[in-house]
Amino acid sequence: MIPQSSWIPVLIALPTLVPLLAAALTLLRGRSPRFQRSVTVGAIGTALIASSMMLYLTSTNGPYAVKIGGWGGKGYPNGPLGITLVVDRLAALMLVVSTLVLLCVVVYAIGQGIRDGTTQQPVSIFLPSYLILTAGVCNSFLAGDLFNLYVSFEVLLAASFVLLTLGASADRVRAGASYVMVSMVSSLIFLAGIAFAYSTTGTLNLAEMAVRLDDVPSGTRNALFAVLLVAFGIKAAVFPLSTWLPDSYPTAPAPVTAVFAGLLTKVGVYAIIRANTLLFPGGTLDNLLMVAGLLTMLVGILGAIAQSDIKRMLSFTLVSHIGYMIFGIAVGSEISMSAAIYYVAHHILVQTTLFLVVGLIERQAGSASLRRLGGLIASPVLAAMYLIPALNLGGIPPFSGFIGKVALLEGGVRDGSVLAWLLVAGSVITSLLTLYVVARVWTKAFWRPRADAPEGGITNSTASALVEEGEDVLLEEREDVGRMPATMVLPTGAMVAAGIALTLWAGPIFGFTDDAAHDILERGPYIGAVLGGER
Amino acid sequence: MTANLGLLIVAGVLGATGVYLLMERSLVRMLLGLLLVGNGVNILIVTLSGPPGRPPVRGAESVGATGDADPLAQAMVLTAIVITMGVAAFVLAMTYRLFVINRQDDDLEDDSEDVKLLKGSLKDFPDRDRSDDPETGADTLAGDLFDSHGNPLTPEEFAAAHRGVIETDLMPEDAAVIVRLPEFSPDEMPDEDEDEDYDGDEADGDRVDGDWDDDTVDLEPSTPDEDGDYIDEPPRQSDHQQDDDPHDTVPGTDPPDDPESPDEPGGKP
Numbered sequence: 001m002i003p004q005s006s007w008i009p010v011l012i013a014l015p016t017l018v019p020l021l022a023a024a025l026t027l028l029r030g031r032s033p034r035f036q037r038s039v040t041v042g043a044i045g046t047a048l049i050a051s052s053m054m055l056y057l058t059s060t061n062g063p064y065a066v067k068i069g070g071w072g073g074k075g076y077p078n079g080p081l082g083i084t085l086v087v088d089r090l091a092a093l094m095l096v097v098s099t100l101v102l103l104c105v106v107v108y109a110i111g112q113g114i115r116d117g118t119t120q121q122p123v124s125i126f127l128p129s130y131l132i133l134t135a136g137v138c139n140s141f142l143a144g145d146l147f148n149l150y151v152s153f154e155v156l157l158a159a160s161f162v163l164l165t166l167g168a169s170a171d172r173v174r175a176g177a178s179y180v181m182v183s184m185v186s187s188l189i190f191l192a193g194i195a196f197a198y199s200t201t202g203t204l205n206l207a208e209m210a211v212r213l214d215d216v217p218s219g220t221r222n223a224l225f226a227v228l229l230v231a232f233g234i235k236a237a238v239f240p241l242s243t244w245l246p247d248s249y250p251t252a253p254a255p256v257t258a259v260f261a262g263l264l265t266k267v268g269v270y271a272i273i274r275a276n277t278l279l280f281p282g283g284t285l286d287n288l289l290m291v292a293g294l295l296t297m298l299v300g301i302l303g304a305i306a307q308s309d310i311k312r313m314l315s316f317t318l319v320s321h322i323g324y325m326i327f328g329i330a331v332g333s334e335i336s337m338s339a340a341i342y343y344v345a346h347h348i349l350v351q352t353t354l355f356l357v358v359g360l361i362e363r364q365a366g367s368a369s370l371r372r373l374g375g376l377i378a379s380p381v382l383a384a385m386y387l388i389p390a391l392n393l394g395g396i397p398p399f400s401g402f403i404g405k406v407a408l409l410e411g412g413v414r415d416g417s418v419l420a421w422l423l424v425a426g427s428v429i430t431s432l433l434t435l436y437v438v439a440r441v442w443t444k445a446f447w448r449p450r451a452d453a454p455e456g457g458i459t460n461s462t463a464s465a466l467v468e469e470g471e472d473v474l475l476e477e478r479e480d481v482g483r484m485p486a487t488m489v490l491p492t493g494a495m496v497a498a499g500i501a502l503t504l505w506a507g508p509i510f511g512f513t514d515d516a517a518h519d520i521l522e523r524g525p526y527i528g529a530v531l532g533g534e535r
Numbered sequence: 536m537t538a539n540l541g542l543l544i545v546a547g548v549l550g551a552t553g554v555y556l557l558m559e560r561s562l563v564r565m566l567l568g569l570l571l572v573g574n575g576v577n578i579l580i581v582t583l584s585g586p587p588g589r590p591p592v593r594g595a596e597s598v599g600a601t602g603d604a605d606p607l608a609q610a611m612v613l614t615a616i617v618i619t620m621g622v623a624a625f626v627l628a629m630t631y632r633l634f635v636i637n638r639q640d641d642d643l644e645d646d647s648e649d650v651k652l653l654k655g656s657l658k659d660f661p662d663r664d665r666s667d668d669p670e671t672g673a674d675t676l677a678g679d680l681f682d683s684h685g686n687p688l689t690p691e692e693f694a695a696a697h698r699g700v701i702e703t704d705l706m707p708e709d710a711a712v713i714v715r716l717p718e719f720s721p722d723e724m725p726d727e728d729e730d731e732d733y734d735g736d737e738a739d740g741d742r743v744d745g746d747w748d749d750d751t752v753d754l755e756p757s758t759p760d761e762d763g764d765y766i767d768e769p770p771r772q773s774d775h776q777q778d779d780d781p782h783d784t785v786p787g788t789d790p791p792d793d794p795e796s797p798d799e800p801g802g803k804p
Contacts (some may be wrong), residue, residue: 057746135538147611154618161625170636173629177643179564180629184569184622185557191576191615196606199583247646308661440662452664 008057009066014050015138016152017096018043023131030124038109044103044134051095051138051202054087059478059512063519065144065207080205080530084144088526090341091141094270097345098141099493100498101262101352102134102493105385107358109255112363121455133159133259145204146194149271149379152237153190154217157183160264163256164248171251179248184236186241193227209391210278210523214418217510218284219455225280229289231312232275233318236268239296239325241270242319246303249318250311254359257311261318262352265282266344269325273340277520278527288420289330297323297403297430304437308370310358312349313441318436321347322429327423328408336411343404344393346502350401353389353495360484360492361445370441381489387402388496390442392503394435400502406429409511476497542582549575562630562641566623573619584608661764 022043027034056428057064068083081526086096136156161183165176198204200220201212211369230241237245250258274282288378300320307313325347328340360382362368366450377383392399403416444453502509519525549571556568633641652657668675718738 020646047610086634114630147614151614153620157622158618158625163621167631168629173633173636174646177565177626177629180626181565181569184619185572188569188572192579193584193613195576195580196581198611199585203606247649250648306655307568307648308659309648312648313661369661371659397799444661444664448664452666454663454665460798532578 004388008064010395011053011057012064012066012087012142013068014136014143015047015099016085018046018050019131019135020137020434023128027125027128029386030128033123036124036127038493040106040131041103041110043131044099044106047134047138048096048099048103049377051092051099052202055089055092055096058087058089058092059515062494062525065529073499076445077517080203081147081470083148084205084207084530085139085148086206086494086526086530087142089512090270090273093341093345094141096137097348098135098263098266099106101348101495102130102137102259104498105255105262105356105494106130106248108258108441108491109253109321110320110487111485112255114325124165129159129162129465129517130259131389132156137263137267140272144206145421146197146206146209147204149188150187150194153267154187156267157187160260164252164260166253166256166479172362175248175251178244182234182248182532183245186231189227189234190231193224196224196227197275206274206278207527210527213279218371219324221280222284222530225275225285227292228275228279229285232268232498233292233491234268234508235265235324236272236298237265237319237322238292238322239299239319240292242296242300245319246312247316248310254311254355254362258352258355259317259360261315261355262429265318265322269322269329269344270355272326273337273520274333277337278353278523280524281521283332286330286332287419289326290423293323293330294328294419294423294426295323296326301433301437302431302478310368310441310445311355314358317437318351319458320434321351321393324405324408327427328411331411331415331420331423332521334413334514334521337521338510339404339407339411339511341513341516342400342506344409344514345402345498345509346404348500349502350389350392350496353492353499354393356387356488356495357386357389358493360385360488363443363484363488365445369455369497370444370453371455372453373445374448375446376462379484382411382484385492385496386446387442388463389499390438391435392499393430394438396435398501398503400506403503403506403510407469468503509517530534539582541737542578546575546578549578560642562626562633566630569626570619570623573615577615579611580608580615587699644654 015137022039029035029039031088044527054064056261063086065084065086067080070082076535091408106127109130124462133156136152136154136159139152140149140156143152159235161180165172168176194204197209200216201209203209203212234241234244249260274291276285282295297320300316300318300323304313304316304320307316321343324343325340328336328343361373361376364379364382365373365376367373387400392401395401397407409424412420412427424502552671553568553571553573553575556564559565559568584605587604589602630641633643666675667673691759708760
């Protein structure tokens, strides 16, 4: 018998509840930044602690479900009625990684003085929006019914609209407008999918819907799945639906881009995993997913090669590496799913770290364009903090990127179909090309002397530690170039360390993701936790 | 289950017109499109939730009515309406901001980086250094004219630092740069070896800088005539490369004009 203490439901609701309450508090006290900051860090820290406890609980006891308000709990024969929050191993792992990333990034943002590049930005709305984003992300991992998932998507999207257009400069409004439109279209498609699913099954609860969908004719099921897949595919930036991402992310402030790149697409990937395993098992659209994954990888990385702005380049590698996760999901065996989950965790950490490092580069050199950068090797800390996650992303052996990719390749090879072999080849090529683009940043921005950069004269693109006093440097666009404060370096260092930890403890973590993959593929534990069949 | 065809058609028409408006460049039209699609989807939810029936309370019947509408669908539509309204308010604020910035209309511009990439000349490629050969994009020895701290060296300092090394690791295409270094009299140059190298390369039709094939180079419209002869002519400065480079702050990094062939187009047309 699984211990069911009275505090467990409260614990599961905490990661959503605390950030939302904190957002309200920080909005009310908008004029006292110190209060805002401590409340924000406290709230996200609480969410991290609660998530870690959930990770422990689920890893020992399996999934937990909580019915908010007690609606449709035990003794209600008609199944779940109200909002259900479910946490299983997959959700708990995602929660822990996400809240860790969110915590590091908010410390970084505070260290940066919240402004990024210009003093023309409003600062009092940043932290409340960030907290609402946190609540949305956490709730979408916890959501146990389709409509709640939609609402949490909307919550995190609404917050992300504000964060992306912070300061409303011409660039950000342009990027924000297309981002808002694309996101809303994806939400509306999701909403239409919900309408179809509700009309088909008469329920919105994921577990109940999973049971009822088994009796639905396969054509209807595939159509439903396809609609939901388009909606989630836009969020996750899977290839034909990915072009919005590199246009909108890079203009945002560095910490915002970092957290978007790390988390928002992964929420979409998480939704695809849930739909593919819980609602529509059997892999009827796996071939489609495989082709999409392959194209995502290749097209994304080819786009990255052409970019001279590091942020844009990283946005393209972000799209490209979503393909790896789709690869794992599409193969669908237990080892592939486990590898995909591991890869999601790895990629959240690494991609966020790289964007934070780009923020540091901008801080040091006043630009993130390869045409202006050079000589950054003068700052060895920055160089190390770039090099480690960059090699990690490229899949160089000791790091977690290598481990995840090898596991994905193993799953693909074991699957043995032609498409799977194509994906194996595609992912090797993508990995090499990723190494090429990150190495190019290394040679250009770090090794090359600043004087040799094509536009090196425009910005202060030598490390500011090396600028002699009295030397005239043309500064363009940014007003906050200078030394890196410790509060920016330390969170970035912590993220690098977390990436290394994912490498060092890859064995136990893989054991955990194996269990998670087993759980979600078997479906029984999840459905049992919600519908009470097995408890 | 029976569905109301009329309502479905309304939903379809709203969706179609909405999608059409979403394709526009003007933010206000996009917003209108968004609202239309949103309303279409809302009607879809109401239609798909099915005919009215018994209230969702166990054992209860409607009094005085044939049935109650599905409250869950109504709740969903209500939520969706509220969300769409919030986003509409946000988009309106953004439209106003865009109008303030543009001062003419609320049209969205293309992404400047995308445009730059579309025009895509070789000069803008992220691999470029200032010292690169302006035509071929190949690395030149000028890129080595920096000391270990990144400070630019004059050709004299560079030659002094590299006098011992230069003969062994001399790359053929860099010979032109070396020729221009003042201290080097032509006697010091390893002429014989160079000629052999060049002949081999030309015979293969394959240049040393294999990364940059001619197609890419030809994006530049006014490329001077290329006869591929690399022995006599050093890489030429293309015309606008020289004119358009206002940030020429570092001496000694641009490959200087060739002193030996004054009849070349060189700098100014």
